[in-house]
Amino acid sequence: MKTKIKILFFFLAAGLIFSTSCKKYPEGPSISLRTKTQRITGSWTIEKVTVNGTEATLNDFYKSIVFDVTKEGKFTYSYTVLTIPFKVEGEWKFNDDKTKFMTKENNSSTWDESEILKLTNSEAWFKEVDGSTTTEYHYKAK
Numbered sequence: 001m002k003t004k005i006k007i008l009f010f011f012l013a014a015g016l017i018f019s020t021s022c023k024k025y026p027e028g029p030s031i032s033l034r035t036k037t038q039r040i041t042g043s044w045t046i047e048k049v050t051v052n053g054t055e056a057t058l059n060d061f062y063k064s065i066v067f068d069v070t071k072e073g074k075f076t077y078s079y080t081v082l083t084i085p086f087k088v089e090g091e092w093k094f095n096d097d098k099t100k101f102m103t104k105e106n107n108s109s110t111w112d113e114s115e116i117l118k119l120t121n122s123e124a125w126f127k128e129v130d131g132s133t134t135t136e137y138h139y140k141a142k
Contacts, residue, residue, distance in 0.1 A: 024036075024098065024099065024116075024119075025099070025116050025117055025118050025119055025125075026117050026118070027117045027118035027125055029118075029119075029120050032120070034121060036094060036098050036119060037071055037094075038071070038121070039119050039120060039121050039124075040069050040092075040101065040119060040124060041069055041070060041071045042068075042069060042121075042141055042142070043066060043067070043068050043069075043141070043142040044066070044067040044068075044069070044124060044139035044140065044141060044142060045063075045065060045066055045067070045139065045140060045142050046058060046062045046063070046065050046137065046138070046139060047123075047138045047139060047140040048136075048137075048138040049062060049135065049136065049137055049138070050135070050136045051133065051134070051135050052132075052133060052134055053134075060080070061079060061080070061081060064078075064079045064080035065077070065078070065079045066078045066079075066142065067139060069092060073091050073092055073093060074089070074090070074091060074092070075089065075090055075091070075092045075103060076088070076089050077089075077090075088105055089105070089106050090103055090104050090105040090106050090108070091103070091104050091106075092104075093111075095113070098116075099115065099116055100113045100114060100115055100116060101113070101114045101116050101124075101126060102114075113128075114126035114127065114128050114137075115127040115128075115129075117136065118138075121141065122140060122141045123138065123139065123140055123141070124138075124139040125137070125138045125139070126139075
């Protein structure tokens, strides 16, 4: 009988630990077997943009964005404006507690930060605050 109680207690304690301590980002995931670098690495496109809580219309500019992230800490951000293609390249990293995704364009010394709201291998959600404007970018794996 004592053995059954110990086993039950072990599983309850393990369940509490995993359900409360593994969720790093507000929107998930609760647990992942992939590292954060493995999850962010890949090619991403915009799925949704909200500005101050209102969903923005995905115009041709947003639809043209492709965000490529390598495990070596490099990124390429490609987009089109009036049929003219543009490409921005640079470096990326996480902050120390991996709650922010940071990018720095080549030939720049400034790191831009985005709060990570969700990071899976198929979805990446970021929040940026600029004064009184809060913008969320929801990317999906390409």
